[in-house]
Amino acid sequence: MSIEALNLIEVLINGLMAGVMYALVALGFVLIFKSSGIFNYAQGVMALFAAMTLVGLQTGQVPFAHLLNAITGMHVTHFGWNMPSGLAILLTLGVMVGLAFLVERLVLKHLVNQEPIILFMATIGLAFFLEGFGDLMWTAEIKQLDVGLPGGLSEWFEGASMALADPEAGYWGMYVDKLDVTAAVVAALLVISLTLFSQYTRAGRALRAVADDHQAALSVGISLRFIWVMVWSIAGLVALVAGIMWGSKTGVQTSLSLIALKALPVLMLGGFTSIPGAIVGGLIIGAGEKLFEYFVTSDAFHGLTGFNIDATENWFAYVLALLFLVFRPQGLFGDRIIERV
Amino acid sequence: MRDTATVEPMLDIRNITLRFGGVVAIRDISFDIRQGEIRAIIGPNGAGKSSMLNVINGFYHPQEGEIWFRGKRRGPMRPHEIARQGLARTFQNIALFKGMTTLDNIMTGRMTRMRSSMLEQALWWGRAEREENAHREKVERIIDFLEIQSIRKTPVGRLPYGLQKRVELGRALAAEPELLLLDEPMAGMNVEEKEDMSRFILDVNDEFGTTIALIEHDMGVVMDISDRVVVLDYGRKIGDGTPDEVRNNPDVIDAYLGVSHD
Ligand SMILES: Nc1ncnc2c1ncn2[C@@H]1O[C@H](COP(=O)(O)OP(=O)(O)OP(=O)(O)O)[C@@H](O)[C@H]1O
Numbered sequence: 094m095s096i097e098a099l100n101l102i103e104v105l106i107n108g109l110m111a112g113v114m115y116a117l118v119a120l121g122f123v124l125i126f127k128s129s130g131i132f133n134y135a136q137g138v139m140a141l142f143a144a145m146t147l148v149g150l151q152t153g154q155v156p157f158a159h160l161l162n163a164i165t166g167m168h169v170t171h172f173g174w175n176m177p178s179g180l181a182i183l184l185t186l187g188v189m190v191g192l193a194f195l196v197e198r199l200v201l202k203h204l205v206n207q208e209p210i211i212l213f214m215a216t217i218g219l220a221f222f223l224e225g226f227g228d229l230m231w232t233a234e235i236k237q238l239d240v241g242l243p244g245g246l247s248e249w250f251e252g253a254s255m256a257l258a259d260p261e262a263g264y265w266g267m268y269v270d271k272l273d274v275t276a277a278v279v280a281a282l283l284v285i286s287l288t289l290f291s292q293y294t295r296a297g298r299a300l301r302a303v304a305d306d307h308q309a310a311l312s313v314g315i316s317l318r319f320i321w322v323m324v325w326s327i328a329g330l331v332a333l334v335a336g337i338m339w340g341s342k343t344g345v346q347t348s349l350s351l352i353a354l355k356a357l358p359v360l361m362l363g364g365f366t367s368i369p370g371a372i373v374g375g376l377i378i379g380a381g382e383k384l385f386e387y388f389v390t391s392d393a394f395h396g397l398t399g400f401n402i403d404a405t406e407n408w409f410a411y412v413l414a415l416l417f418l419v420f421r422p423q424g425l426f427g428d429r430i431i432e433r434v
Numbered sequence: 435m436r437d438t439a440t441v442e443p444m445l446d447i448r449n450i451t452l453r454f455g456g457v458v459a460i461r462d463i464s465f466d467i468r469q470g471e472i473r474a475i476i477g478p479n480g481a482g483k484s485s486m487l488n489v490i491n492g493f494y495h496p497q498e499g500e501i502w503f504r505g506k507r508r509g510p511m512r513p514h515e516i517a518r519q520g521l522a523r524t525f526q527n528i529a530l531f532k533g534m535t536t537l538d539n540i541m542t543g544r545m546t547r548m549r550s551s552m553l554e555q556a557l558w559w560g561r562a563e564r565e566e567n568a569h570r571e572k573v574e575r576i577i578d579f580l581e582i583q584s585i586r587k588t589p590v591g592r593l594p595y596g597l598q599k600r601v602e603l604g605r606a607l608a609a610e611p612e613l614l615l616l617d618e619p620m621a622g623m624n625v626e627e628k629e630d631m632s633r634f635i636l637d638v639n640d641e642f643g644t645t646i647a648l649i650e651h652d653m654g655v656v657m658d659i660s661d662r663v664v665v666l667d668y669g670r671k672i673g674d675g676t677p678d679e680v681r682n683n684p685d686v687i688d689a690y691l692g693v694s695h696d
């Protein structure tokens with residue numbers, strides 16, 4: 094195989110891997126939107142908050158340390174333990190479930206039967222609150238997140254690609270990050286378990302029922318509040334997974350909440366109510382982004398057009414999604430909930 | 435005609451008034467539903483019939499009045515709690531879970547009958563799985579009863595209207611309700627489908643002793659299958675009694691011929 098072809102494949106693989114990360118965030122949106130018609134602006138912040146909590150627990154940070162110190166005059170920062178990752182992840186999951194419970198109790202419960210726009214606004218409020226609350230609880234500084242996931246160069250991809258290349262050509266082998274591969278595997282497992290859960294368990298059936306028709310679900314005795322807590326807990330789990338993956342990659346910092354912005358074009362492409370849509374949309378955006386960057390930064394493109402196109406990752410996804418919208422607008426809107434019976 | 439006059443009312447509706455802003459959908463209406471009867475609610479369009487069912491199953495909360503169920507006054511309850519008290523219903527505009535199969539739709543009807551909690555079922559399989567199988571059997575019996583074996587695995591969104599209505603009845607029956615509310619179960623059906631549906635309703639009432647309240651526009655059907663009829667018009671009650679009494683009630687005749695209104 095020629096080096097050009099191998100380079101292209103490398104770009105494609107890395108694009109798909111990046112796409113998995115986008116899909117992970119989009120998945121959280123879809124789950125909540127599908128079952129309650131709420132566009133949860135706070136999904137990205139939830140991922141950030143989950144990652145912060147995980148690091149905090151793992152490294153034994155004292156929550157609200159600044160606040161405590163300011164009030165009591167103490168100087169505590171750490172408990173002085175190092176919690177095993179597995180335990181810390183479980184506890185963080187517990188925190189996310191608790192958060193789901195509180196969101197239902199304090200916010201959603203009081204807004205039943207309100208317009209979607211009002212619920213959307215409520216989630217904006219939630220996002221700001223949670224961001225500030227997270228900073229207060231765990232401090233805003235950038236933190237390392239390491240739960241022992243494999244990272245660095247994947248020798249398998251390097252070796253396999255070198256075997257494909259002409260030995261004389263001086264090919265170095267492709268760079269694929271093990272962390273990305275791990276993320277892809279975890280995302281696949283997550284989607285499979287969510288699918289099994291929704292198809293084969295009673296709670297899953299109740300969830301699908303609510304997503305289909307609220308009134309009918311109520312009429313067969315399904316408690317919407319139970320479903321909300323469940324859905325937000327699952328969204329919390331997805332946020333935790335996304336937070337772990339992104340946090341391991343980029344460190345845990347406020348900008349992590351901006352990954353939510355990457356989910357938007359994915360959702361425009363895949364539709365707001367489809368789990369496979371979120372996955373496929375994420376992969377298309379990820380691959381499209383990287384391939385586009387590869388082409389416009391290539392010497393051939395530059396030589397041909399004389400253009401220097403920069404920072405494509407900032408805008409290409411949106412342009413792609415908008416183009417898609419022009420041709421397939423039905424991807425955008427989920428099923429509306431009929432209020433009258 | 436059966437004599438149900440001596441039987442205690444299962445549901446007693448007392449002086450219900452329901453307003454939507456300026457619209458008074460139901461105005462000071464009282465009537466009862468007796469154990470074991472088929473009670474029809476009729477009236478012209480916009481009379482408040484569906485609103486009345488929505489009050490009974492808890493979708494709407496009346497501004498005034500009381501509802502007594504089995505001799506106890508019912509406090510403010512949410513629809514899913516009322517469903518768990520043994521009340522099931524169907525909807526005027528079919529409200530099935532469109533993406534699910536017939537089987538799954540009817541299975542959701544068992545929700546109120548399941549004892550192991552959802553969490554338990556999600557985490558620990560033993561008892562929950564055994565329970566699931568028992569529910570499956572009940573559901574299969576309902577499918578046989580309604581003669582819809584051939585569409586067990588079909589997503590209901592793809593079914594013709596008449597069959598969807600039948601599946602919706604199946605879902606309500608799966609709850610083994612004490613009181614079954616049917617909002618226009620035969621609307622939009624042809625004669626043959628109406629006959630089938632009438633037969634199912636009578637059989638449910640007969641075989642399972644289920645008390646039924648139904649809204650229906652087809653007078654022939656109403657007169658045939660119901661024990662007693664309550665007539666609404668513009669949110670008021672204008673008649674209440676056996677089909678014969680109602681048929682000869684001058685107010686009812688006026689309402690249906692439009693004499694008093696235009
Ligand atoms: N959710 C609602 N919001 C506002 N008005 C409502 C609502 N539900 C019912 N109404 C009004 O209450 C009145 C009674 O409506 P309802 O649906 O109960 O009539 P109906 O007897 O079932 O009529 P139909 O035979 O057409 O089904 C109507 O004026 C209707 O517009």
Ligand SMILES: [Mg+2]
Pocket residue numbers: 483484485526
């Ligand atoms: Mg109606």
